[in-house]
Amino acid sequence: xxxxxxxxxxxxxxxxxxxxxxxxxxxxxxxxxxxxxxxxxxxxxxxxxxxxxxxxxxxxxxxxxxxxxxxxxxxxxxxxxxxxxxxxxxxxxxxxxxxxxxxxxxxxxxxxxxxxxxxxxxxxxxxxxxxxxxxxxxxxxxxxxxxxxxxxxxxxxxxxxxxxxxxxxxxxxxxxxxxxxxxxxxxxxxxxxxxxxxxxxxxxxxxxxxxxxxxxxxxxxxxxxxxxxxxxxxxxxxxxx
Numbered sequence: 001x002x003x004x005x006x007x008x009x010x011x012x013x014x015x016x017x018x019x020x021x022x023x024x025x026x027x028x029x030x031x032x033x034x035x036x037x038x039x040x041x042x043x044x045x046x047x048x049x050x051x052x053x054x055x056x057x058x059x060x061x062x063x064x065x066x067x068x069x070x071x072x073x074x075x076x077x078x079x080x081x082x083x084x085x086x087x088x089x090x091x092x093x094x095x096x097x098x099x100x101x102x103x104x105x106x107x108x109x110x111x112x113x114x115x116x117x118x119x120x121x122x123x124x125x126x127x128x129x130x131x132x133x134x135x136x137x138x139x140x141x142x143x144x145x146x147x148x149x150x151x152x153x154x155x156x157x158x159x160x161x162x163x164x165x166x167x168x169x170x171x172x173x174x175x176x177x178x179x180x181x182x183x184x185x186x187x188x189x190x191x192x193x194x195x196x197x198x199x200x201x202x203x204x205x206x207x208x209x210x211x212x213x214x215x216x217x218x219x220x221x222x223x224x225x226x227x228x229x230x231x232x233x234x235x236x237x238x239x240x241x
Contacts, residue, residue: 001055007038023052030054044108068101075100079188127214130177131221138170138225148164149229160229166229167177171224176215 002023009018021032030052038048071078079098086095142149149162229236 001033003034003036003053004032005036005038005051007048008052009035010048011050044112075102119212127217130214131217134170134174134221135224137164137173138222139228141169142166142225142229145229163226163230166226167219167222170225171218174215174218174222178211178218181214182211185210 004018004023009016012018013021018032018035023032032052036053038051040046041051043048048228069078069082082098083095086093152162185207186202
């Protein structure tokens with residue numbers, strides 16, 4: 001008898017009821033008695049793999065057996081109960097390496113978490129570089145247009161108009177860079193899709209979150225030079241050389 005996963009059914013019996021079908025291996029033929037969801041058997045990033053579960057005679061059991069138990073209370077509180085139940089079946093069976101699924105997956109996820117931490121660190125550095133660069137460009141823009149700002153104010157431009165003018169220049173640069181970055185990000189995400197699990201390469205939440213953060217940082221970087229331009233004294237600006 002065997003229990004198969006959905007990936008095996010999809011490959012060998014698409015659109016059919018697999019219960020009652022027969023599988024063969026080196027031990028002979030097995031009858032399918034049930035279907036379970038496709039899981040991850042070798043790694044989190046693996047593709048859907050056909051898999052089956054079979055009963056083993058007692059004399060063919062491996063020396064080390066792993067049991068996976070689902071509990072309704074917290075897993076930590078059930079550990080003594082699991083120990084007691086195993087000992088009630090056979091006192092000679094040692095129970096070793098008992099841990100929760102979170103503890104078990106923690107080691108498996110360690111490389112991915114380290115990579116995510118490094119990517120976050122370098123992303124923050126890039127974001128700071130963008131903010132400083134945008135601020136520097138706009139500050140230089142304002143210093144080069146000081147006389148023009150004075151003329152605009154003398155002709156009736158209000159401080160709010162100047163503020164929006166400078167902010168518009170900076171946000172235009174940010175928008176162009178953001179569009180290029182999103183395009184490159186979408187292209188890179190497809191190349192990195194094999195390293196992702198639990199999220200699609202073009203996850204809209206991730207891209208919207210990154211876009212929002214970049215726009216907020218860009219607004220902050222544009223605000224200081226824009227406020228400086230709006231506070232220029234018209235007479236001083238007209239005398240500026």
